Amino acid sequence: MNKIMVFGEKVNGYEILVLNEREVRAAAGLMFMATFIAFLTIFFNANFVPIKYVITIFLTDFSIRLFINPKYSPILIIGRFIVSNQNPEYVGAEPKKFAWFIGLVLSGSMFVLLVIMNAYSVITGVVCLLCLILMFFETAFGICLGCKIYKAIKKKKAQYCPGEVCDLKAKQDIxxxxxxxxxxxxxxxxxxxxxxxxxxxxxxxxxxxxxxxxxxxxxxx
Structure with a gap:
């Protein structure tokens, strides 16, 4: 059981548990697309059914990532299929855990407001927009905003950040x-x-x- 309920995977040559950033970005892209389409159905047709399914799926998926193991996350598994022919890009698991905890809080609040209470407001609109921004930065630019917050509040230097941004180095000419x-x-x-x-x-x-x-x-x- 202990081997199943861990966060991250052990890879030779890395001192800490890591995740494959390519899978994470693929999963973020899928989540962004689903959320954006659901948002459009609300905007044009006032249809809240798709977003309720999306929120429920996201909350379940984030719960699996955080409380069981990211490698059993259904969306990350789909992402793994999509990028299986690409060389993995390993990043530290701990900052991602913090970022996904933010995702859990956002999806959980949306689940309470939209699914359980069946109510919408400025709050749900802002939370939905915030989710879109977080996922867009992850999938389009490879920038994990939650990881940056983790880096800012954590005294210990982060290791194996996406794009090696934690490592101070001079920019190349390109x-x-x-x-x-x-x-x-x-x-x-x-x-x-x-x-x-x-x-x-x-x-x-x-x-x-x-x-x-x-x-x-x-x-x-």
């Missing part, structure tokens, strides 16, 4: 941002703002059905 790149970025932002100012009213016009318009024209003839 990582540096040049002045010309900054100028290009600022020019692009200026172009977007100028386009918005110039064509905003035009963009607001509702597009017509191209084929429907042709049929009507033929009928009128």
């Amino acid at each position: 990582q540096k941002t040049s002045k010309s790149q900054i100028v290009m970025l600022m020019s692009f932002i200026a172009l977007v703002l100028f386009t918005a100012f110039l064509f905003n009213e035009k963009f607001k016009e509702k597009p017509h059905n191209l084929f429907q318009s042709n049929i009507i024209t033929e009928i009128k003839k």
Whole structure:
């Protein structure tokens, strides 16, 4: 039983228990997609059924990760299937445990409010948006915001952080941002703002059905 209920896995060459960051990011991507789709069904159709299923699944999954073992998490298992052909990227398990505890608290609060109490408010909207932000940063940028909070409040130096960000090192040339790149970025932002100012009213016009318009024209003839 003790071998089952552990957090992280022992890998040769690593002093502490670790997790495969690629699996974690894949799982975060799946969770983000499910939450985003459920959020859209609320926004466009006022349908809260999908988000209630998503919240229940997330709460169950986080509970398995934290109180049993991450390798038995259904969503992480799916993530493992997806990235099974990629070389693993090992990260320290302890910061992830703290980050997933945040996920457990958020999903638990949403479960109480939306599933048990069957009520929505500004609070549920903010919590849902916060979940989306956390998962988006994890899957899109490989940035674990919960891990950063853990690093800030924990006195002991974290080990094996995603992207080796815990290790102080000089940036390589390919990582540096040049002045010309900054100028290009600022020019692009200026172009977007100028386009918005110039064509905003035009963009607001509702597009017509191209084929429907042709049929009507033929009928009128």
